[in-house]
Amino acid sequence: MPARGAKWGRVADQRVQQLQHQVRVKEERIVELETENSILHLKLAEYQEMIGKSNREATRFYFLYNEKQYLQRNIHSTLIKLYQVIQKLKQDIKEFHSSCLELIRNYQDQYRVCLSEIVTAVHRTQLYNEALQSHQSRAVHLEKCLQEINEQYQIEKQKRKLLHNSLVELKGNIRVHCRIRPLLPFDNEFDDPVQNSSLCEKAIHAVDDETVLVKCNRPGHPLINKTYNFERVYGPAESQRTVFGEIRPLLMSLLDGYNVCIMAYGQTGSGKSYTMLGPHLPDDPALSLDSHGDLGIIPRAAEELFRLISENPSRSPEVEVSIVEIYNNEIFDLLAKDSCTLVSGVKRDVITTKEGKKELSRLTYKSVSSAVALMGLVAGGLRLRVKHPTLVHTDSSRSHLVITVTLTAASPPDSSHQQPNPMLKELICPSAPRTAGGEGPRASRRASSPGAGPVGAAGPPRQAQARLQLVDLAGSECVGASGVTGLALRETSCINRSLAALADVLGALAERRGHVPYRNSRLTHFLQDSIGGDAKLLVMLCVSPCQKHLAETLQCLGFGSRARQVQRGQAKRGVPASGKSK
CATH class of the missing domain: 1.10.287 (Helix Hairpins)
Structure with missing residues (x-):
């Protein structure tokens, strides 16, 4: 108005x-x-x-x-x-x-x-x-x-994580991490748009850093949500640096004398080799991680290992490397210099040492003094690794790759004294300085020897070993989906049987059966000490987020759940070294 x-x-x-x-x-x-x-x-x-x-x-x-x-x-x-x-x-x-x-x-x-x-x-x-x-x-x-509650929550969460890790140490449980890869271009390779939209829908989600949610949405069936818990869960956006940051403390344990095994498990195309190696190794091994931020666990572990060794030059252990592949249930030495079998490697057999350890007869070991030299050997071994394209993956690895890094050092007379669990010590004495990886005071780690065995008070120093095994398993796959025939079909059969044998071993260990079928496969027989022995074992589950891979994903997550139930007793330091071929 x-x-x-x-x-x-x-x-x-x-x-x-x-x-x-x-x-x-x-x-x-x-x-x-x-x-x-x-x-x-x-x-x-x-x-x-x-x-x-x-x-x-x-x-x-x-x-x-x-x-x-x-x-x-x-x-x-x-x-x-x-x-x-x-x-x-x-x-x-x-x-x-x-x-x-x-x-x-x-x-x-x-x-x-x-x-x-x-x-x-x-x-x-x-x-x-x-x-x-x-x-x-x-x-x-x-x-x-x-903010105050969140800070308190983070503190309590870290304490809970330390206590959980301490419990894992005391029980000897297998650490299981799960990594969900992002959707990739080859996930959409379907002619039918309707089928493409339904099968490439994301079915796997990281709820938090310890929980995986699986949405089972199959045609004609009701929607079922399943959750799995692991020590660590990595979402599709988490970087290689983040993944290695959770694994770095195991390298400190390696220098403290504990055997360590890191194993990547999953179906073909789920990101195992990417996690362990990266998209590809640089042509020049001397290039640093700053130039290749997407490198995987193996090159990062090599660099970190020699960085830790350089912190105490007076106690530098001897570092030796061996590389083998398990192909068609046979073990091949990829560092052997036999000119007649240079392309495919030399067959080796698993033997039992006097100390009851499983080793390969006449296995080739190469001494290295730097991360560059170590990665040079790895790059040479990868060129000999068997790979064939399939319908599931254009660069599918047809063998299990095992890289073993052995540290040998003289044990001081007082090294038989068992050090307290560093994580429990941190909870009891939180004022004690910690290293970046969270494995206890730096002074304690430097004072301890890498893997001492018991010696007499007046006896001379003895040689002790600690072993790091980096395992890139071949991927499980469905024969119908991969479309393999002939030799590739035999390769797929051997891969699936060896992975099934690995699952049987973990099932037997989890159920505490009297007999554990290690000898059902060369893979489990060779890795017996790491799977059922005193090594600190970490299994990295690699899964695809696609609905079309749901069956393989559920099998992989079930495998990880069984692995978490294994209790092997507290991990022990390395024993005095036995002879080996060079």
């Missing part, structure tokens, strides 16, 4: 201005006509004086007189019309004035109503502002409380 009153006011003002302008024009016209009338009177007087002078003058005067009369008549008629117009304008102005007064009264009424509403709104706004300030203050207080 205020806007309508303002509009009528502007219209009235414009109409008044128009009428006033017309009145001024008419008044100016009257003045002009009166001026002309005066001039004509003057001329008439002149003409009257000139009548007596001549007839010509009289005749002229006659015409002028007639003209004057005509003009006077026209002026009178014009004045009458102008008067009528003026009277009409005055009437219009009077009516307009009356309407303006009415509009003004309406505007004033509306103004008073709007002013009252504005005052009410201002008062309400003030109340809202006061309530908003109160809520903001409350929100700041809640955010502060939330």
Whole structure:
């Protein structure tokens, strides 16, 4: 209503201005006509004086007189019309004035109503502002409380993780991590768009850093959600650096004398080789991780291992490397220099040492003094590894790769003393300085020997070993999905049988059976000490997020769940070294 009153006011003002302008024009016209009338009177007087002078003058005067009369008549008629117009304008102005007064009264009424509403709104706004300030203050207080609770939660979470790791150490459980790879371009290789959209839907999700959610959405079946818990779960967006950060403490345990095994398990194309090696090794092994941030566990472990060794040059152990592949249930030495079998490697057999350990007869060991040298041997061994393309993966590994790094060092006389669990020590004495990897005080780690065996107080130092095994298992696959035939079919059969044997071994260990079938496969026989012995074993489950791989994913997660149930007793330091072939 205020806007309508303002509009009528502007219209009235414009109409008044128009009428006033017309009145001024008419008044100016009257003045002009009166001026002309005066001039004509003057001329008439002149003409009257000139009548007596001549007839010509009289005749002229006659015409002028007639003209004057005509003009006077026209002026009178014009004045009458102008008067009528003026009277009409005055009437219009009077009516307009009356309407303006009415509009003004309406505007004033509306103004008073709007002013009252504005005052009410201002008062309400003030109340809202006061309530908003109160809520903001409350929100700041809640955010502060939330931050404090979150900090306390992180502290408690870290303590729980340390206690859990301590429990894993005491029970000898197998650490199981799960990594979900992201969706990749080859996941969408279907001609049928409907089938493509349903099978490439994400079915695997990382709920948090310890829980995996599997959505079983099969056609014709109800939706079933299953959850699996592991020591660590990596989502598709987590980097290689993050994955290795969780594994780094095991390398510190290696230098403390414990055997360590890191094993990647999963179906073909699930990201095992990417996790262990990266997308590809650099052509120049001397390139650092800063240039290749996507490198996997093996190159990062090599660099970290020699970095830790360099921290105590006076106690540097000898580092030796062996590389084997298990292909078609046969073990091949990829570092052997037999010229006749240079391409495929040399077959080796599993033997039992005097200490009861499982080793390969006449296995080739190469001494290395740097991460560059170690990765050079790995790159050479990978070139000999058997790979064939399948419908599931264009660069599928057809063998299990086992890289063994052995550290040999002299044990000091007091090294038989068992050090307390560093994680328990951290909980008891939280003020003790910790290393970046969280394996206990740096001074304690440097003071302890890498893998000492018991010796007499006056006896000479003895050689002790610690062994790191990095295992990139071949991927399990469905024969129908991979489309393999002939030799590739035999390879797939051997791979699946060896992985089944590995699952049987873990099942027997978890159920504490009297007999564990290690000898059912060369893979489990060779890795017997790591699987069922005193090594610290970490299994990295690699799974695809696609719905089409759901069956293989469930099998992989079930394998990891069984592995977590294995209790082998507390891990022990390495024993004195036995002889080996070089």
